[in-house]
Amino acid sequence: MTDFHRVRRLPPYVFEQVNRLKAAARNAGADIIDLGMGNPDLPAPKHVIDKLVETVGKPRTDRYSSSKGIAGLRRAQAAYYARRFGVKLNPETQVVATLGSKEGFANMAQAITAPGDVVLVPNPSYPIHAFGFLMAGGVIRSVPAEPTPSFFTALERAVVHSIPKPIAVVVCYPSNPTAMVASLDFYRDLVAFAKKHEIFVLSDLAYSEVYFEGEPPPSVLQVPGAFDVAVEFTSMSKTYSMPGWRIGFAVGNERLLAALTRVKSYLDYGAYTPIQVAAAAALNGPDDCIVEMRDIYRQRRDVMVECFEAAGWSVPAPAASMFAWVPIPDKFQHLGSLEFSKLLIEKADVAVAPGIGFGEHGDGFVRLALVENEQRIRQAARGIRRFFDTADTILHNVVQLKKQA
Numbered sequence: 001m002t003d004f005h006r007v008r009r010l011p012p013y014v015f016e017q018v019n020r021l022k023a024a025a026r027n028a029g030a031d032i033i034d035l036g037m038g039n040p041d042l043p044a045p046k047h048v049i050d051k052l053v054e055t056v057g058k059p060r061t062d063r064y065s066s067s068k069g070i071a072g073l074r075r076a077q078a079a080y081y082a083r084r085f086g087v088k089l090n091p092e093t094q095v096v097a098t099l100g101s102k103e104g105f106a107n108m109a110q111a112i113t114a115p116g117d118v119v120l121v122p123n124p125s126y127p128i129h130a131f132g133f134l135m136a137g138g139v140i141r142s143v144p145a146e147p148t149p150s151f152f153t154a155l156e157r158a159v160v161h162s163i164p165k166p167i168a169v170v171v172c173y174p175s176n177p178t179a180m181v182a183s184l185d186f187y188r189d190l191v192a193f194a195k196k197h198e199i200f201v202l203s204d205l206a207y208s209e210v211y212f213e214g215e216p217p218p219s220v221l222q223v224p225g226a227f228d229v230a231v232e233f234t235s236m237s238k239t240y241s242m243p244g245w246r247i248g249f250a251v252g253n254e255r256l257l258a259a260l261t262r263v264k265s266y267l268d269y270g271a272y273t274p275i276q277v278a279a280a281a282a283l284n285g286p287d288d289c290i291v292e293m294r295d296i297y298r299q300r301r302d303v304m305v306e307c308f309e310a311a312g313w314s315v316p317a318p319a320a321s322m323f324a325w326v327p328i329p330d331k332f333q334h335l336g337s338l339e340f341s342k343l344l345i346e347k348a349d350v351a352v353a354p355g356i357g358f359g360e361h362g363d364g365f366v367r368l369a370l371v372e373n374e375q376r377i378r379q380a381a382r383g384i385r386r387f388f389d390t391a392d393t394i395l396h397n398v399v400q401l402k403k404q405a
Contacts, residue, residue: 006135009134009135010131010134010135013357014338014354014356014357015036015037015353015354015357017338017342018036018338018341018342018345018351018352018353018354019036021342021345021346022034022036022345022351025345025346025349030349031349032345032349032350032351033349033350033351033372033376033377033379033380033383034351034371034372035350035351035352035353035368035369035370035371035372035377035380036341036351036352036353036367036369037353037369037371038176038238038322038323038369038371039243039369039371040237040238040241040243040322040371041241041371041372041373042241042293042296043241044240044241044242044245045240045241045282045285045289047281047282047285047286048240048242048278048279048281048282048285049278051277051278051281052274052275052277052278055273055274055277055278056274058274060273061272061273061274061277062273063273064269064270065269065270065271065272065273065276066269066270067261067264067265067267067268067269067270068096068097068261068264068265068270069095069096069097069098069249069270069271069276070097070270070273070276070277070280071091072276072277072280073097073247073276073277073279073280073283074091074092074095074096074097075091075280076279076280076283076284077089077091077095077097077234077249077251077283078090078091078094078095078251079283079284080283081219081221081251084208084216084219085218085219085221085222086222087219087221087222089251090254093254093257093258094227094251094252094253094254094257095249095250095251095257096249096250096251096257096260096261096264097247097248097249097270097271097276097279098233098247098248098249098250098260098264099246099247099248099268099270099271100235100237100243100246100247100248101204101206101233101234101235101237101248101249101250102128102248103246103248104233104248104249104250104260105128105129105132105202105204105233106128106132106135107260107263107264107267108132108202108231108250108256108259108260109132109133109135109136109138110132110135110136110263111256111259111260111262111263112167112168112200112256112259113133113136113137113138113167114137115137115138116137116138116139116164117133117137117138117139117164117166117167118138118139118140118141118158118162118163118164118165118166118167119133119138119139119140119141119166119167119168119169119170120141120142120143120155120158120166120168120169120170120199121133121140121141121142121143121169121170122142122143122144122145122170122171122172122175122359123142123143123144123145123358123359123360123361123362124145124177124178124355124358124359124361124362124365125145125170125172125175125176125177125358125359126172126176126177126204126358127357127358129170129172129204130359141158141162141166142359142361143155143158143169145175145178145180145361146178146180147171147173147180147181147182147183147186151186152189152190152193155169155193156193159197159199165197165199166197166199167199167200168199168200168201168202169190169193169194169199169200169201169202170202170203170204171190171201171202171203171204171220172203172204172205172206173186173203173205173217174207174208174210174211174217174319174320174321175321176204176206176207176321176323177323177325177353177355177358177362177365177367178325179318179319179320179321179323179324179325181211181214181217181319181320182217182218183218184218184222184223187218187219187220187222187223187226188223190220190223191220191223191225191226191229191230194229194230195225195228195229199229200229200230200231200253200256201220201226201229201230201231202230202231202233203219203220203230203231203232203233204232204233205217205219205220205232205233205234206233206234206235206237206238206248207238207320207321207322208234208239209238209239209290209293209294210238210239210293210294210297210320210321210322211294211319211320212294212297212298212301212318212319212320213319213320214319217320219232220232221251221252226252227252227253227254228253229253230252230253231250231251231252231253231256231257231260232250232251232252233248233249233250234248234249234251235247235248235249236248236279236282238322239290239293240282240289240290240293241293242279242282245271245275245278245279246271246275247271247275247276247279297322297370299374300370300372300373300374300377301317301318301324301370302317303374303377303378304324304368304370304377304381305317305324307377307378307381308381308384310381310385311381311382311384311385311388312329312384312385312388313326313329313384313388314326314327315368322369322370322371323367323368323369323370324367324368324370325355325365325367326365326366326367326368327364327365328340328355328364328365328366329388331391332391333364336354336356336363337354337355337356337357337362337363337364337365337366338354338356338357340354340366341353341354341366343387344366344384344387347387347390347391348380348383348384348386348387349380349383350380350383350384352366352367352368353366353367353368353369354366355367
C-alpha cells in the first residue's frame with residue numbers, strides 16, 4: 001500500500017533515526033547524555049503545581065473546557081504582554097490559548113493555507129514552521145535564518161519570483177535552532193515589508209524569557225501597526241519549565257486569530273481546566289522562578305563552552321535560547337550532521353540534534369540543548385574528548401565498513 005497523500009509530503013523524520021540509536025544504546029547499558037531534544041529538566045514552579053493540586057477535583061473542572069482558553073488564562077496572557085512588552089491585548093479577540101506553540105502553528109497553517117499557497121520559512125528552522133504548512137497543502141520557499149539585510153533581500157526576491165505570491169513569512173527569534181536574536185529595528189522593517197506586499201507575519205517567540213546578554217528579546221507586536229499583519233506564538237514550556245503541560249498562546253491580528261479559533265473549535269476542547277488555571281497562576285505570579293531558570297541555563301552554557309573547548313570542540317556561546325548551534329569539527333564535516341550525530345552516540349555516549357533535521361542549510365551543524373546539569377555536561381565533554389583523541393582510527397574503520405556494506 002502507498003502512503004496517504006499528506007504523509008507522502010513529509011520527509012523521513014531525521015530525529016527519529018537518532019532516537020532509535022539512542023534507545024538501542026541505552027538498552028545495551030550505555031549511559032547516554034542527552035543534549036538532543038529541547039526538553040527542560042527543571043521542575044515547574046512550586047506555586048504553579050500547588051495551584052494545579054488545589055484545582056483538581058473541584059466541581060466542574062473535569063468537564064470540557066474552552067477551546068480558545070478560559071477567560072482567566074487569556075487575561076493573564078494579556079497582562080504578561082502589557083508588563084513585558086508594553087503591548088495592549090484584548091483577551092477576548094486578540095488572545096487564543098493553544099496546546100503548546102507547536103499545535104498553534106500547525107492549526108494556524110490549517111486555518112489560512114489553500115493548496116499551493118506559498119509560505120516563506122527560514123532555513124534552518126524548527127520543523128513545524130515548514131511541515132505545518134506542508135501538511136496543510138502549502139508550498140515552502142526557504143529564506144535565510146539570520147536577521148540581517150540579506151533576509152530582506154531574499155524576501156524581495158521570493159515575492160517577485162513566487163507564483164502565487166507568498167501569503168505569509170515565518171520568523172523565530174530567539175531562534176530555534178540557531179539561537180540568533182532579532183532587534184526591534186528588524187521587526188520594524190519586517191512589518192513594513194509585510195504591509196507593502198500584503199502578507200502575514202507569523203512570529204515564534206517561545207524563547208522570549210531565555211536570554212543571557214543585552215536587552216530582553218522584543219516582540220514584533222511592539223512595532224506600531226504590527227497588529228494589522230502579525231500573530232505571535234509563545235509557550236509556557238521553556239519560561240516555566242512546563243513542556244508536558246502543553247500550554248501556549250497565539251496573540252495579535254484578530255482576523256487570523258478568529259480563523260485559528262474556528263479551526264480549533266472543531267478539533268479540541270482546550271487543555272484540562274486545572275492546567276489552565278495553574279498556567280494563569282504562573283503568568284500572574286512572581287518572576288523569581290524565571291530569573292532562576294535563566295541563571296541555571298546561563299551557568300550550563302558557560303560550562304559547556306569552557307569544557308567542550310578543552311575537549312577540542314569550539315562552541316559559540318548563545319546569547320539566548322536553551323540551545324547552542326555548533327559547527328561540526330572540520331575533520332568530521334564530510335560526514336554530514338546525521339552521521340556525525342550517530343557517531344557521537346556510538347563513540348562518546350552523547351546525543352545531539354543533527355542540523356539537517358532543521359533544513360538542508362543546517363547540515364554543517366548540530367544543536368546542543370542545555371538540558372543536562374553541569375556535572376553531566378562535563379561528563380559529555382570527557383566522552384567527546386576520548387572520541388576525538390581516537391577518531392582517526394575509529395573513523396577509518398567506520399568508513400571502511402560502510403564501503404564494504
